[in-house]
Amino acid sequence: MKVKLVVTHPRKDSLTFAVMNRFIEGMKENGHEIDVLDLYNDGFNPLYSAEDEQDWQSPDKVFSPAVRKEMDRVLAADAIVFVFPIWWYNMPSLMKTYLDRVWNIGIFGELGDKKVLWIALAGGTEAVFQKYDYANMISHYLNNGIGKYARMKESRVEYIYDTLSQSKEHIAGLLEQAYHIGKTYN
Numbered sequence: 001m002k003v004k005l006v007v008t009h010p011r012k013d014s015l016t017f018a019v020m021n022r023f024i025e026g027m028k029e030n031g032h033e034i035d036v037l038d039l040y041n042d043g044f045n046p047l048y049s050a051e052d053e054q055d056w057q058s059p060d061k062v063f064s065p066a067v068r069k070e071m072d073r074v075l076a077a078d079a080i081v082f083v084f085p086i087w088w089y090n091m092p093s094l095m096k097t098y099l100d101r102v103w104n105i106g107i108f109g110e111l112g113d114k115k116v117l118w119i120a121l122a123g124g125t126e127a128v129f130q131k132y133d134y135a136n137m138i139s140h141y142l143n144n145g146i147g148k149y150a151r152m153k154e155s156r157v158e159y160i161y162d163t164l165s166q167s168k169e170h171i172a173g174l175l176e177q178a179y180h181i182g183k184t185y186n
């Protein structure tokens with residue numbers, strides 16, 4: 001598969017990047033190709049501009065070269081994978097603005113043969129996410145509000161829990177989980 005991976009974190013030495021790297025190692029075991037967009041370090045412009053505003057009446061609207069380039073990277077992929085920390089039970093704002101700017105009517109209708117995978121790192125534990133229904137809340141939004149709305153053929157969320165743990169064994173287990181997700185993603 002051709003995979004477009006979007007990572008969102010200000011620090012390359014973060015657990016988010018370590019999870020991404022292990023996921024990629026797992027995917028490469030099966031020969032998948034990965035095209036990475038690092039929203040912070042590649043300087044993605046977070047401003048939604050009038051130039052790129054969606055126009056529901058003009059499906060043939062011409063977008064700015066920067067947005068068009070990112071749309072084409074999505075269209076070239078079979079699967080789009082997002083790796084990000086959960087901030088306020090949601091995606092980081094830079095990732096949201098990426099979706100606002102790039103995932104719009106300009107590419108809707110062309111995503112039906114693609115799948116999306118959301119790898120979300122949570123400081124909270126799985127027990128807390130179950131108790132307060134956070135996992136269902138976030139998954140419902142990502143899978144239905146985005147994946148289904150964009151008519152993608154599959155949308156799935158994988159949670160990497162308890163990321164602030166001081167236990168080296170626990171963190172090693174999370175990286176193993178990331179590797180396994182990559183190795184089994186087809």
Ligand SMILES: Cc1cc2nc3c(=O)[nH]c(=O)nc-3n(C[C@H](O)[C@H](O)[C@H](O)COP(=O)(O)O)c2cc1C
Nearest residue numbers: 014015016017085086087088089121122123124163
């Ligand atoms: C601004 C901010 C908001 C956060 N909000 C949440 C949250 O709502 N739920 C949660 O479980 N963890 C939350 N966290 C913890 C992050 O998910 C955690 O820092 C991250 O998973 C650790 O990975 P990292 O080292 O790559 O940042 C938040 C962290 C930050 C910085």
